[in-house]
Amino acid sequence: MLVSAKDMLNAAAKGHYAVAAFNTNNLEWAASILDAAEATQSPVIIQCTSGAAKWQVSFKVVADIVKNLVEDKNITVPVALHLDHGTYEDCLKCIDAGFTSVMYDGSHEETFEINLEKTAKIVEIAHAKGISVEAEVGGIGGVEDGVTSKGELADPQQCKAIADTGIDFLACGIGNIHGLYPEDWEGLSFDRLQEIKDLVGDLPLVLHGGTGIPTDMVQKAIGMGIAKINVNTDLQVVFAKATREYIEAGKDQQGKGYDPRKLLKPGREAIVERAKELICDFGSNDKGWA
Numbered sequence: 001m002l003v004s005a006k007d008m009l010n011a012a013a014k015g016h017y018a019v020a021a022f023n024t025n026n027l028e029w030a031a032s033i034l035d036a037a038e039a040t041q042s043p044v045i046i047q048c049t050s051g052a053a054k055w056q057v058s059f060k061v062v063a064d065i066v067k068n069l070v071e072d073k074n075i076t077v078p079v080a081l082h083l084d085h086g087t088y089e090d091c092l093k094c095i096d097a098g099f100t101s102v103m104y105d106g107s108h109e110e111t112f113e114i115n116l117e118k119t120a121k122i123v124e125i126a127h128a129k130g131i132s133v134e135a136e137v138g139g140i141g142g143v144e145d146g147v148t149s150k151g152e153l154a155d156p157q158q159c160k161a162i163a164d165t166g167i168d169f170l171a172c173g174i175g176n177i178h179g180l181y182p183e184d185w186e187g188l189s190f191d192r193l194q195e196i197k198d199l200v201g202d203l204p205l206v207l208h209g210g211t212g213i214p215t216d217m218v219q220k221a222i223g224m225g226i227a228k229i230n231v232n233t234d235l236q237v238v239f240a241k242a243t244r245e246y247i248e249a250g251k252d253q254q255g256k257g258y259d260p261r262k263l264l265k266p267g268r269e270a271i272v273e274r275a276k277e278l279i280c281d282f283g284s285n286d287k288g289w290a
């Protein structure tokens with residue numbers, strides 16, 4: 001059964017570990033992420049952007065795939081299905097489609113007041129159905145649905161104001177960036193993370209752009225209140241690498257190596273292995289029902 005992300009993230013924040021939120025692109029991704037979570041007995045968040053939902057036809061198709069996989073694979077750990085960087089309308093669609101968690105990203109709204117107002121509205125609608133809500137203050141650096149910015153630092157007072165709308169967890173820029181990190185990246189700002197934490201108290205914080213941040217830096221951030229870490233690019237890179245190796249070795253031209261089940265298998269296994277590693281780095285292994 002799918003659950004809201006609220007309880008698993010509150011437990012993570014309290015226990016000083018983080019739950020991985022892996023983006024899904026299709027059936028292979030969702031199944032592999034679930035296999036990794038079950039193998040490590042870890043809670044997990046499967047999340048989907050509107051772009052990845054369009055690729056799979058709709059949010060409803062995504063929800064049906066994940067829900068049925070959890071049931072038919074007999075997954076025993078808590079799984080939340082979360083909308084990643086949604087518009088107001090996307091949130092409403094996901095709430096209808098059966099998602100158990102949504103992120104309303106109002107960071108690109110014209111003013112902070114609009115972000116605040118719409119976040120409060122989504123909280124009201126989602127909470128009435130037991131669905132958890134993530135909000136975002138400031139922007140996250142890098143490319144976010146086509147919008148590019150550099151590693152930003154969220155305003156702590158704005159974080160506090162948005163926390164007070166009753167959201168369940170908050171994405172705040174602390175120098176993190178979506179996609180691969182540039183050579184001259186300055187690292188995470190632990191000072192800003194501390195300032196935000198001091199104002200928002202026990203609210204679980206979310207680190208976007210989890211691909212390529214040095215593990216010791218990630219673990220320090222977890223110790224300071226980061227309870228959800230978004231990972232997207234990392235799994236794409238390992239999938240592409242494993243698939244490329246299969247083809248470069250000419251395996252698709254040997255026997256029935258062109259069979260999609262053979263062709264996709266190395267990439268699928270690479271996702272499982274990498275997701276298991278990340279889960280252990282974040283410390284959520286064996287926290288299935290913490």
Ligand SMILES: [Zn+2]
Pocket residue numbers: 085140144178208209230
């Ligand atoms: Zn993000």
